[in-house]
Amino acid sequence: MQGIGEAVSLAIQLVITGNADLFEIVALSLRVSLSATFFACLIGLPLGALVAISRFPGRGAVLVLMNALMGLPPVVVGLLVYLHLSRSGPLGFLGLLYTPSAMIIAQTILIAPIVAALSRQVLEDLHGEYAEQFRSLCLTRGQTVSALLWDARYSLLTVSLAGFGRAVAEVGAVIIVGGNIDHLTRVMTTAIALETSKGDLALALALGLVLLVIALGVNAAVQSLRMSARRHAYV
Amino acid sequence: MSSIDTAALLRPQALPEARYANLLPLRVRGLELSCGGTPILTGLNLDLSPHGCTAIMGPNGAGKSLLLKVLHGLLTPTAGEVCWGSQPPAAVTARQALVFQKPVLLRRSVAANIDFVLKARGKPRQARDALLDRVGLLHKARAPARRLSGGEAQRLALARALATDPEVLFLDEATASLDPSSVQVIETIVQDACARGIRVICVTHDSGQARRIADDVVFLHGGRVAEHSPADRFFSAPQSPAARAYLDGRLVL
């Protein structure tokens, strides 16, 4: 067990000298969470758009469900994905358990509802403004959806960043389906949990530092997106 | 109470044939429309000939904008019959264009707003610059549409409507916030459109404008057509008391 002060200075040293282990972990974290964000947007944005522009019986229930799924506990998602991917599970033959792919799947499931629910709100507001004009132009549903997605691009980027932020900071799902295997499935959050329990505070702190910087970076990106949207009168 | 000179309105005029005869004439019978429980249009009858430019006038809140939306197939009336030729409005929406009182522009450049419509209608993109030039916005092609001034936004909305190549063009106070020279530009465009056989139906509060561009005037009051006369007669000798009061500036709804 190190002293806190010693741990902090070691941590800073690790970051500054570009420690290989540290950067491998950070790189995997980014790869997993960025991929999950990509797939979550692929699923969530069209879904959000479709719900935003459609009126059908049971729509209220769908909205409640979408909003409820936003708060899915990561460990529960991890458990469900584990049950499907484990050797005896229905998708066990794929051999994905304890691989980065499993982690990407889990995080995608975790944040797709966030992307869908938040984009639904954004797109529904926009559609309220455009609907009459679009009906006058007799646009097809596909044309309406793609026009809404494009015109809401700044807000939707913010939405996807929110999804990424949740994915990269999440530990419960990736630790269950990834297993925190060194050099294979160890990401920032799982490493922090492990190193802290082992007493290696320097690495944990260094990773925590990087995670904080990423969180700040995401927020800064959101801010600058907002500002640039305003500058272009696209808000 | 209506004094519609139908015979005069349906008389053939020295204008080219409407491109698609089956869209006109327009026939409206017993049109009723309620908004949030309040009756706005109450048994409105209207006949429009296949050619020319019709001005719809009437006090604020008379239901002019709502009437345009019903005719364009965006609103379903509570009761009554609307027929374009033999078809209901919703079946012919795509062949018409409406410039809304408050233009809704996409969050894109001026040029991209036109491109969007051209692409949606499968029309060549080359038409864009000519359209922008006609409404005097070519020099703003790259500017974000939402940064246009009120008058520029209205002109862009008109260019976008023309980009759909409509057979019927609805204008809802399309020159309301334009400076005099822009008004003239728009009026020329509208007159050109009429000359090319596009049926124009415009809502306006500007009597001078109605005199200049309209062949006939529909005066809306009390949820009905209070008067429908040729433009010159409407302004020189209005038949209905409501129209007389409106033109004298005495009528409030």
Ligand SMILES: Nc1ncnc2c1ncn2[C@@H]1O[C@H](COP(=O)(O)OP(=O)(O)OP(=O)(O)O)[C@@H](O)[C@H]1O
């Ligand atoms: N969605 C709505 N719900 C309830 N009432 C409405 C709605 N839309 C319009 N109205 C009412 O219907 C009436 C007619 O509206 P409309 O917009 O057609 O007036 P207008 O003749 O175009 O007036 P203006 O000259 O001011 O443009 C108004 O009193 C308005 O308040």
Ligand SMILES: [Mg+2]
């Ligand atoms: Mg109006």
